[in-house]
Amino acid sequence: MKLQENFDDKFIDMAIALNVVDDLENYLIEDLERIEKLELKTRIFGKIMKMDIELHSLMSAIDCEEEKAEQIASFLEKELRKKERNLTVAAIITGAIVGVGTGFILAADNSRNDWPEYIGIAGGLTEVFLGLSILRLDKRVAIRHSKNILRDVYESEDRPAYFPPSTWYYFNSKNNNNQEVSLKDQLLERWEAYNMNDEGVAILFSDGGEYSPELLKSRSEMLDQLESQISLISKDLLYFLNKIEAIN
DSSP states (O other): OHHHHHSOHHHHHHHHHHTOHHHHHHHTOTTOOHHHHHHHHHHHHHHHHHHHHHHHHHHHHHHHHHHHHHHHHHHHHHHHHHHHHHHHHHHHHHHHHHHHHHHHHHHHOOSOOSHHHHHHHHHHHHHHHHHHHHHTOOOOEEEEOSSOHHHHHHHOSSOOTTSOHHHHHHHHOSSSSTTOOOHHHHHHHHHHTTOOOHHHHHHHTSSEEEEOHHHHHHHHHHHHHHHHHHHHHHHHHHHHHHHHHHOO
16 A cells, blocks of 8 residues: 555544545556646545534534633632622621620620620521531532533544544544554543542533532533644644645
């Protein structure tokens, strides 16, 4: 096979993804007519351009999902901080009122009076309640994503409808790098390093659920990593294009 004699595994694997192996082998024929060579080159370049457009379209869609997760997480965190601040202020005011009220009663009446104790107990209980409320603050939001790209990448062996065939092939291939580990498997190894609990995994890789700010951040980071892996395909496509242009 002429391709194996002239090019590396990365180049050949991209040729397979683009379905241009036969065209390339014909293009390498030395005594090929100039017009035939031009037709082959035009066809190959057309497929390169198509894959490039598909890659950027997919990355844009992933980026939109990532931005959405980041924005919702930021909103939830602001709401939590606002509630925490309000409860803290309420606890401070309660403590001040108890202190001032007790002082006034003691100053007005030095005889035996149980009211200072009652006020102290009530104020203490209120402060405990407010403190526990701060600790138990939990803001979640229900998010549905029936078309879940994280799940499709993590679980699916078959190509999702929105994943271009050429991209899906190259993403799953183990023949385009020295480690012989596919871009998909590299990504899954990073995801598994998150050590999320079963509840988090169930939400991230399902049709959706009750998201906390932390889980939304995890979703955003995972989408960002997926986009980065897809961008590596774009770099390899540019490498392939440069090799084609270097052929005389």
